[in-house]
Amino acid sequence: MTTTSPIILWFxxxxxxxxxxxxxxxxxxxxxxxxxxxxxxxxxxxxxxxxWRMGLxxxxxxxxxxxxxxxxxLRRGKAADVLKDLVKETGASTVYWSRAYxxxxxxxxxxxxxxxxxxxxxxxxxxxxxxxxxxxxxxKAGGFFKVYTPxxxxxxxxxxxxxxxxxxxxxxxxxxxxxxxxADWEMGRAMNRGANVVAKHVCVGEQAASERLAHFxxxxxxxxxxxxxxxxxxxxxxxxxxxxxxxxxxxxxxHAGRAAMERGAKGxxxxxxxxxxxxxxxxxxxxxPQITKSNWRSEWDRFPWRDDNPDAELWRQGMTGEPFIDAGxxxxxxxxxxxxxxxxxxGSYLTKHLMTHWKVGLDWFSETLIDxxxxxxxxxxxxxxxxxxxxxxxxxxxxxxxxxxxxxxDRSYRNRFIPSGENPHQDAMSFYQAIxxxxxxxxxxxxxxxxxxxxxxxxxxxxxxxxxKA
DNA sequence: TTTTGAGTTGTTCGA
DNA sequence: GTCGAACAACTCAAA
Numbered sequence: 001m002t003t004t005s006p007i008i009l010w011f012x013x014x015x016x017x018x019x020x021x022x023x024x025x026x027x028x029x030x031x032x033x034x035x036x037x038x039x040x041x042x043x044x045x046x047x048x049x050x051x052w053r054m055g056l057x058x059x060x061x062x063x064x065x066x067x068x069x070x071x072x073x074l075r076r077g078k079a080a081d082v083l084k085d086l087v088k089e090t091g092a093s094t095v096y097w098s099r100a101y102x103x104x105x106x107x108x109x110x111x112x113x114x115x116x117x118x119x120x121x122x123x124x125x126x127x128x129x130x131x132x133x134x135x136x137x138x139x140k141a142g143g144f145f146k147v148y149t150p151x152x153x154x155x156x157x158x159x160x161x162x163x164x165x166x167x168x169x170x171x172x173x174x175x176x177x178x179x180x181x182x183a184d185w186e187m188g189r190a191m192n193r194g195a196n197v198v199a200k201h202v203c204v205g206e207q208a209a210s211e212r213l214a215h216f217x218x219x220x221x222x223x224x225x226x227x228x229x230x231x232x233x234x235x236x237x238x239x240x241x242x243x244x245x246x247x248x249x250x251x252x253x254x255h256a257g258r259a260a261m262e263r264g265a266k267g268x269x270x271x272x273x274x275x276x277x278x279x280x281x282x283x284x285x286x287x288x289p290q291i292t293k294s295n296w297r298s299e300w301d302r303f304p305w306r307d308d309n310p311d312a313e314l315w316r317q318g319m320t321g322e323p324f325i326d327a328g329x330x331x332x333x334x335x336x337x338x339x340x341x342x343x344x345x346x347g348s349y350l351t352k353h354l355m356t357h358w359k360v361g362l363d364w365f366s367e368t369l370i371d372x373x374x375x376x377x378x379x380x381x382x383x384x385x386x387x388x389x390x391x392x393x394x395x396x397x398x399x400x401x402x403x404x405x406x407x408x409x410d411r412s413y414r415n416r417f418i419p420s421g422e423n424p425h426q427d428a429m430s431f432y433q434a435i436x437x438x439x440x441x442x443x444x445x446x447x448x449x450x451x452x453x454x455x456x457x458x459x460x461x462x463x464x465x466x467x468x469k470a
Numbered sequence: 471t472t473t474t475g476a477g478t479t480g481t482t483c484g485a
Numbered sequence: 486g487t488c489g490a491a492c493a494a495c496t497c498a499a500a
Binding site (some may be wrong): 145 | 489492497499
């Protein structure tokens, strides 16, 4: 190992220059840095929308690096093999990356670390994706938390250090290794909905993410606590899209929130608590990785969920006949995201009224969300289905019509995504451009009658829950 | 070890 | 129309 050999900076879901511990540490050595992004085994298995959106992020980050005299080297293959090849080609003696915590990524990274160290290389991972490493928060008994509030009470006492600046000295190597062309990968190929429709709604890259945060702090954080549940209001930060690709660090959100708190913004602590929900999801996925695949509470294994079925297909198509649910499913299809409140309703409706397994919903979200995150989605679906970490009051079944009355009383959200009146909203109409022809929906078509009465659906679910408990 | 208090997000019904 | 109780009892975390 020489002190002048290059450092390979393996980027994954950390596509930014600011507040990047691995990059910052590498830059401080003064050695040449070779930024790399690999279309690896974890990228292969991404759903259509997350893969497409990831591609946009990678492309943008490549431009950013180019702008500072560096370059993003692109390769495709199994991560461990690609990195071994790159080490041989470049004479690098060190590989750095930011830690990931979901089971697939841990498996990949463990293999990478082992094989690189066997070659005598320095291979180190850094914090960066989270405020708190999942093993830091512990109960007094030394275990992990299963309830949010005690988790929050624990981590809120842990100091969060300042954000790191963008390194000023990212030294290029003398010669660059060859790189693939991202266009050849066709990362949007599986977007069989119109990617051009969704593209109007994305916000890509570090600069855009940072402006989005500033705008939220400026315009919305004060009323965040009161307004965040109103689906038609621009009251949320929408930063989940950027966090999941690491275009902004959670620490940037945290400190922006703290600064707002200090000037008396009432909603700011609530905003930080939501950021910490993401931390809690990672705490859970780290300690109970089976959360992505099987019921977190195993007693739910005997619950009579239905597998995928025609009702679930109508749910995916935004054709349940429940306007608030359908609006949410159409928001998802047109914009790639769904308001948090409506995600809960859509999840409750699928798993309770339609008695369909939460995995059916999780799979659809994994396919269609541009802000898809392995930890948050697994936790969210298990929570809403009742088999996840929560007090799990089994009779808590959301009523989409009551919820619409409460959280979309002026119908602005439903009208945005379901055509109504003489001049329907542009987003409602673009749904028909976005959907695949195979769905057979005509422009302007909507489901007039609910596919199941709310009363019948609710009672059917409650009966099944009572039977399970007995 | 036992006890105690609390647990993101709800709905319905009847007074 | 509004408001409180019932829905039922269990798990978690700390004292």
